[in-house]
Amino acid sequence: MDRGSIFGPGRTAVVTGAALGIGRALSLRLARQGMAVVMADLPGTDLDAAVTDVRAAATSGPGAVVGMATDVSQQDQIDRLKAGTLDAFGQIDLLVNNAVTRTGRGIDAELKGWRQAMEVNLWGPVMAARAFLPTLLENPAPTAIVNTGSKQGITNPPGHPIYNMTKSALKTYTEALEHELRNMPGNQGPGRLTAHLLVPGWTTTGKAEHKPGAWLPDRVVDTLLDGVTGGRFYIICPDDEVTAEMDAKRILWAAQDITENRPPLSRWHPDFAEAARDACS
Numbered sequence: 415m416d417r418g419s420i421f422g423p424g425r426t427a428v429v430t431g432a433a434l435g436i437g438r439a440l441s442l443r444l445a446r447q448g449m450a451v452v453m454a455d456l457p458g459t460d461l462d463a464a465v466t467d468v469r470a471a472a473t474s475g476p477g478a479v480v481g482m483a484t485d486v487s488q489q490d491q492i493d494r495l496k497a498g499t500l501d502a503f504g505q506i507d508l509l510v511n512n513a514v515t516r517t518g519r520g521i522d523a524e525l526k527g528w529r530q531a532m533e534v535n536l537w538g539p540v541m542a543a544r545a546f547l548p549t550l551l552e553n554p555a556p557t558a559i560v561n562t563g564s565k566q567g568i569t570n571p572p573g574h575p576i577y578n579m580t581k582s583a584l585k586t587y588t589e590a591l592e593h594e595l596r597n598m599p600g601n602q603g604p605g606r607l608t609a610h611l612l613v614p615g616w617t618t619t620g621k622a623e624h625k626p627g628a629w630l631p632d633r634v635v636d637t638l639l640d641g642v643t644g645g646r647f648y649i650i651c652p653d654d655e656v657t658a659e660m661d662a663k664r665i666l667w668a669a670q671d672i673t674e675n676r677p678p679l680s681r682w683h684p685d686f687a688e689a690a691r692d693a694c695s
């Protein structure tokens with residue numbers, strides 16, 4: 415059974431952060447493809463409106479789409495999300511940890527903001543993966559966990575260190591998760607559970623106005639579906655300003671800060687910025 419079947423009719427997805435942006439677009443696509451979709455987000459009109467729209471588009475009928483008010487930073491709400499999904503659809507095939515908070519900014523931001531960002535962006539996905547793992551593993555069909563990272567968690571640009579830190583930690587966690595899954599004796603063969611790191615580029619989401627250079631969320635969804643179907647772990651999206659080649663050079667440059675004994679974030683250091691621009695263009 416090929417991995418693309420994960421996104422087919424009769425399968426069930428749980429998407430967090432489903433009220434807006436990439437999570438909403440993904441829910442819409444999966445429901446159009448005939449999947450049952452559980453849309454999890456903080457309670458409110460955004461979630462209600464998104465669920466109404468996705469239900470209207472669901473090829474398996476409106477009953478195939480359920481909205482569940484969920485704060486992913488709360489273990490009891492994650493447990494309720496899993497139990498509610500199993501009650502509604504009896505199985506889980508795909509978990510997409512996509513919810514995000516962008517609290518805080520610089521190094522001097524209040525500790526409360528740092529903690530909140532870690533709770534939502536890191537502990538949310540970790541708690542969800544742990545809670546959903548047994549169900550995903552016992553499913554004989556191919557299943558997947560997709561965690562949504564960011565280029566900011568790889569190249570660490572200045573300006574929003576809290577966010578970068580959460581995404582860097584999520585990358586490390588997801589890499590280790592996939593390593594353990596592929597070495598698990600009971601998780602071998604075509605029906606195995608895989609983990610993936612989705613790394614969107616600049617994407618117009620939330621309630622932001624679309625600007626030239628950014629992708630619309632649907633293109634991220636295309637890349638995600640292709641990536642999981644093709645068995646890729648790192649699913650890195652370019653955008654209309656930054657090509658895949660530029661991304662590769664920026665990632666290499668950041669890694670070489672260590673091997674070349676340069677200062678960290680040297681791409682933005684006055685002594686190295688010009689060389690970085692030349693190397694990464």
Ligand SMILES: NC(=O)c1ccc[n+]([C@@H]2O[C@H](COP(=O)([O-])OP(=O)(O)OC[C@H]3O[C@@H](n4cnc5c(N)ncnc54)[C@H](O)[C@@H]3O)[C@@H](O)[C@H]2O)c1
Nearest residue numbers: 431433434435436456485486512513514562616617619620
């Ligand atoms: N938009 C981009 O350019 C971009 C770039 C790189 C990575 N990403 C990543 O893609 C993912 C989706 O981003 P987006 O821009 O589509 O987001 P968005 O801001 O459009 O939506 C995020 C959703 O997460 C929900 N959320 C926040 N806190 C939550 C909580 N505690 N529990 C449950 N839901 C919560 C929000 O209510 C919102 O609906 C994120 O993980 C983000 O870090 C986005």
